[in-house]
Amino acid sequence: MTELLNIENLHARVEEKEILKGLSLKVNAGEVHAIMGPNGSGKSTLASVLAGKPGYEITEGSVNFQGEDLLEFEAEERAQKGIFLGFQYPVEIPGVNSMYFLRTALNAQRKARGEEELDGIDFMDFIQDKLELLDMNTEFLKRPVNVGFSGGEKKRHETLQMCALNPTLALLDETDSGLDIDALQIVSRGVNAMRGEGKAIVLITHYQRLLDYIEPDFVHVLKDGQIIKSGDKTLATELEKEGYSGLTNETTAA
Amino acid sequence: MNTAAKMPTPPADNVINKDTQLDKTYKYGFSSDIEMDYAPKGLNEDIVRLISEKKGEPEWMLEWRLNAFRIWQNMVEPNWAKLGYPPIDYNDIYYYAAPKSQKEKPKSLDEVDPELLAVYEKLGIPLKEQEVLAGVEGTSNVAIDAVFDSVSVATTFKDKLAEMGVIFCPISEAIRDYPELVKKYLGTVVPQGDNFFAALNCAVFTDGSFVYIPKGVRCPMELSTYFRINARDTGQFERTLIIADDDSYVSYLEGCTAPQRDENQLHAAVVELVAMKNAEIKYSTVQNWYPGDENGKGGIYNFVTKRGTCKGERSKISWTQVETGSAVTWKYPSCILEGDYSVGEFYSVAVTNNCQQADTGTKMIHKGKNTSSTIISKGISAGRSNNTYRGLVHIFPEAENARNYTECDSLLMGNKCGAHTVPYIRAHNNTANLEHEATTSKISDEQLFYCRQRGLSEEDSVSLIVNGFAKDVMQQLPMEFAVEAQKLLGISLEGSVG
């Protein structure tokens, strides 16, 4: 098993407040990990820190991605190295249509990798099967990024971007929240299409039902800034029944 | 500070340093090694006479200039705009500078100083018709009049346009060859005494473009003027006059750059447009004069009077401007809507960064019945800059059923810059229908991170977001200009985040 991501004893603060308090997690190539946990426990913070969002102070610990110190790199460099974050709350970019946005992003990444950039026509060819996979049409691409999108459309749009950018490590922050059953299936189809050798997916979710569609290899519970419990997919079913309140930090208690 | 703007003497040999690249961020900031012919510094009647003589002008033109000069002498520089700059010493400026090789106007490009051609090549301005016609990469179907300091160096596609009766030539040539047309319209839209800078321009203007589109002709290509200030301590005073006769159409593009210098340079242009019955004039500007360095040293003082009259019924004048350069911008492209059902439009993007100051907007003067106007202004401020929209919508008593829609949006980057909106409305007819909207927003950290997470650099992210903000205006630009203008928005804001 090749190791893709190794987080060790990560401590992170934002605005003087410690949010991640010694978090450790290993992700190998080919794996799907689900992270669950109560509101405010630090799940989105973990995703932001991994993606390089400015404003977080790392006070302790390390993050290794494909043999490199990930924390050394700027957000765009991490993206270019194959880290994708599906946002819990995607932001609006008025006046910039989705097609232009996606093509600019794709070309920025291709350029960084020394690949040829795609012109408008090539891009349309390129994006066609991804749109089909997600039951979307080209009309959608003409709309300004996230402006006036419904909750479900935003999530579908995040999934489309993931499929287009084809990341090595996808971090999906509640991409399933607010989706109806059909949309959930469609988004899951997109995520499953991403599974593959050499790649990994980390799903942040509150709902066990997502895991009926995307079967995880591991389920972790994140509480108060640490991973306090890990198991296989049966852990999710257990959590659904019992909730988080009974759980204490077994890893540090041990 | 109350010291006069420093305007030092030029090098004794009148040769400008070659390609001094002062600041990488302004890519047009080179100056070129071209032998120049200067008139002595300062402004008096003799200088006005000298300019007129150098241009080989008829007596009536000289008289017109002298009259303007006398008016100017009795005027004071306006100070109502939200601009601060040291007093300008009008006697410390060269009012005429021409490349020596231009003394005898070249008859074809082969006679133009190769150094001069090299400058335009560097700027990406296609002056060689054959290249344009052969579809050489990077060239497009645009007829160009290129003005270098005080003279026009080349007008392309002149013959092809002449076949259709379109006149497109340097204004100095029009004064000689089409005196009746020039006499009939010059100064009718912007009177000599309109304002301080316009009066100055009338006295000392050196070149610019003249366009006449005959009745019923749709001009088959974009007409374009490219202005460049190269010589040091030189003011540029260009004059443009465009007349679109009944049922005609023309789209005109204006671009400008200047080398980087530590001193401030003065630019005071006048543009007059006349649209007759059913005629349409679309005037687009990409203003990229040198803005000064990040501490506000150097840069162009840009005081421009642009105005168009919709004389005929159902005529239309549309101004689109992308203003990214200049240390100081004072500019209000306006429309006088005389003809019934005439239409005026103003689409503007003004970017200020570092210490730049812009006070820009428009006046829509509704005189005819059922006239309508649209104003869309997008101001983007960064650094310690100040960006003001100043506009007037004036409905005359006789203007029944006039309509105006105004939208002023400001985008702020950082918290040291200023954005101001000063809309004036004078409605003297109660059938008027006026709408005004204004917003102020900031580029959020969330937007920036979203873009960077997708692999865009910080600067490309800013450029993308800003172009999105300015899109309603940018899409008014002709294709030939849009791509360059888009890049320019990004470049002007470099270094404004982080």
Ligand SMILES: Nc1ncnc2c1ncn2[C@@H]1O[C@H](COP(=O)(O)OP(=O)(O)OP(=O)(O)O)[C@@H](O)[C@H]1O
């Ligand atoms: N910029 C910030 N300033 C102050 N506190 C912050 C900031 N960002 C996050 N926090 C706090 O950090 C904690 C963890 O937030 P985070 O968004 O990571 O939670 P989460 O596990 O994703 O929750 P949810 O399930 O509700 O999405 C919360 O208490 C939150 O208020």
Ligand SMILES: [Mg+2]
């Ligand atoms: Mg969250």
